[in-house]
Amino acid sequence: MMDVALRAGVSHGTVSNFFNRPQLLSEATREKVAQAVADLAFVPNDAARTLAKGTGNTIGVVLVDIGNSFFVDIARGVESAAAESAHKLLLANSDVNAQKQDDYLELFDETRVRGIILAPLDGEQDGAARVRSHGRPVVFVNWPGEDDASCGVIVDEEHGGYLAARHLIELGRTTLLFAGGPLTLHAVADRLNGVRRAIDEAPGVALEVLETHSLTTRAGRVLGHELAIRPPARQPDGVVCAADSLAIGCIEQLVGAGIRVPEDIAVTGYDNNHYGAESAVPVTTIAQPGHEMGVIAAELLAEEVGGLPGHTHRTVILKPSLLVRKSTVASAVPAITDAPETAR
Amino acid sequence: MMDVALRAGVSHGTVSNFFNRPQLLSEATREKVAQAVADLAFVPNDAARTLAKGTGNTIGVVLVDIGNSFFVDIARGVESAAAESAHKLLLANSDVNAQKQDDYLELFDETRVRGIILAPLDGEQDGAARVRSHGRPVVFVNWPGEDDASCGVIVDEEHGGYLAARHLIELGRTTLLFAGGPLTLHAVADRLNGVRRAIDEAPGVALEVLETHSLTTRAGRVLGHELAIRPPARQPDGVVCAADSLAIGCIEQLVGAGIRVPEDIAVTGYDNNHYGAESAVPVTTIAQPGHEMGVIAAELLAEEVGGLPGHTHRTVILKPSLLVRKSTVASAVPAITDAPETAR
DNA sequence: TCACGGCATTGAATCGTTACATCGCTCAGC
DNA sequence: GCTGAGCGATGTAACGATTCAATGCCGTGA
Incomplete structure (x- = not known):
């Protein structure tokens, strides 16, 4: 950051403001800094930022099985909602493996993510409890929240x-x-x-x-x-x-x-x-409603990390719906939905 | 870390050694520190670690579409190989969106990941080039490497x-x-x-x-x-x-x-x-061979981050294979393969 | 000309680690 | 009896940002 400051002829504090509170800078200064950043291809060091701030601005998502399209839908929902609260999102696949789930929870804990959204395996959620005890909020998807401790989004x-x-x-x-x-x-x-x-x-x-x-x-x-x-x-x-x-x-x-x-x-x-x-x-x-579940989970998490005053932990229960196809009604019309796009 | 050091009656440098070079500690000290770590539920701050070391020990994987099982296979392959080199793995889904792809590349750049595995969209890969210019290796999957600049794994x-x-x-x-x-x-x-x-x-x-x-x-x-x-x-x-x-x-x-x-x-x-x-x-x-592609990509990346002396950038080309089913041969026997497990 | 207020800018302290030079000891070898 | 190596532990200096109190600069009005 010092390099940028030198090149722009300002102090490093100003460069910091450029990234975090640009409105404090004069137009001229802002441009000088922008130019220097571009010239030097400067990429802020998120580790340092996180260290100084005490917390990062990413949220971690741990999914039990990304091979199951239901969870992919959830991830997409989370992402679309997280984009709004300016949070970056990191995914991890626990692959129906309790050990891996704990490992990823631990990893996110170590990297000081802002919060975690977890679609867990069945079982005791003590990994999540540990993370939460370090002050890091965890929101469950497809698993009920725990009274007074965490939120959850489930379907009935x-x-x-x-x-x-x-x-x-x-x-x-x-x-x-x-x-x-x-x-x-x-x-x-x-x-x-x-x-x-x-x-x-x-x-x-x-x-x-x-x-x-x-x-x-x-x-x-x-x-x-x-x-x-x-x-x-x-x-x-x-x-x-x-x-x-x-x-x-x-x-x-x-x-x-x-x-x-x-x-x-x-x-x-x-x-x-x-x-x-x-x-x-x-x-x-x-x-x-996987997508919706993801969106709601992200919103719940945003409430928690935002420290919204009125926030109380709660579990949102969504209703599933029946989709009739030919395996029960021979005359059922094929739904006009797409298979997942192949992106090549 | 200081808290742990105090409680264990050692200096913080020793605590650092406890985590990174435990073999340097005497049995007694190791136990004291272990006890203190457990008592305090201490979780090392990865941001600080990354800052001090200059680089993290995670690798980032950016996938063009996690809704496509081909890419999920790749991710699984990467993970199984990454586990061996003791690298943690973070996933991101660019969702067939060039902007998102660049955003995630940038995010991984900022978090100082050790390296990146990228299954990109078609097009110019200047986002990847930028990351690489910061000294962060990028290995392509399903996209050829660039001579003398990066590795790639593709199928023919x-x-x-x-x-x-x-x-x-x-x-x-x-x-x-x-x-x-x-x-x-x-x-x-x-x-x-x-x-x-x-x-x-x-x-x-x-x-x-x-x-x-x-x-x-x-x-x-x-x-x-x-x-x-x-x-x-x-x-x-x-x-x-x-x-x-x-x-x-x-x-x-x-x-x-x-x-x-x-x-x-x-x-x-x-x-x-x-x-x-x-x-x-x-x-x-x-x-x-999605899984195999992932494994090879991870190995290639491990070579690069490991600074293996003999490493030369190369593109590995795998052969696809024909799978005959009923859409061409009426008598084809259904393969005895599983659909992806649903993990619930 | 000068004091003043308002802003943009600066500099020092801080965050939690790692790396490394160094310490005081012990012990083997000559 | 001296030297040097090995040992486990220590202390200090980075690492690259943020934060905030202090400072400098500006035009303005008296």
């Missing part, structure tokens, strides 16, 4: 499960099967609860629960195969899958075995992943 | 186009159509060149080129519709699409119009996006 998973099951029931299906797992995942358990509520409201409708060991396409194939080899009398006529990937694998096997989807068995997915709309039988799904 | 796009076209020709197709665009995208142009080479090698095979305005599913639908309404005599019997999304939209329209894929028209995609395998007619595609 129970409602999503309810929507899916009710949809099948309204279509006249009477023997439903819920597939998903492990049931220890809070999202899966909540969705199942919603399914149960819908069943309870509909006398005469039966429910079978089949826990899968994961939510992958592969697990879906296993599920579909198992269903396909059952005697028809024991087959459900509606399947609620706890994830799109599961539904896709399941449908593939059913169709491959000559079972018609949706006529014989209707199947729903969950998450509205981008590929769900493009699959062999487009999957009826529960769409989560 | 021309070869990919060649593979796709030759595959169709070997299947006996004689009137091919190449779809993709804009042709100003280097990847699209290169792929077309490869297609041309395959055509040249096969006398009697005709090629039509149809430039699309983008590589989206929507553009694919437009393409498919246009093909579907042509008189059969003017329809190609093989279509090489420059992207999977394009192929998926195209196939959807063709099938919807009663044209059989692959019997009447065989279609290939490009990129092996995760959803391509799950689509209505699984798409034959050209697979790019």
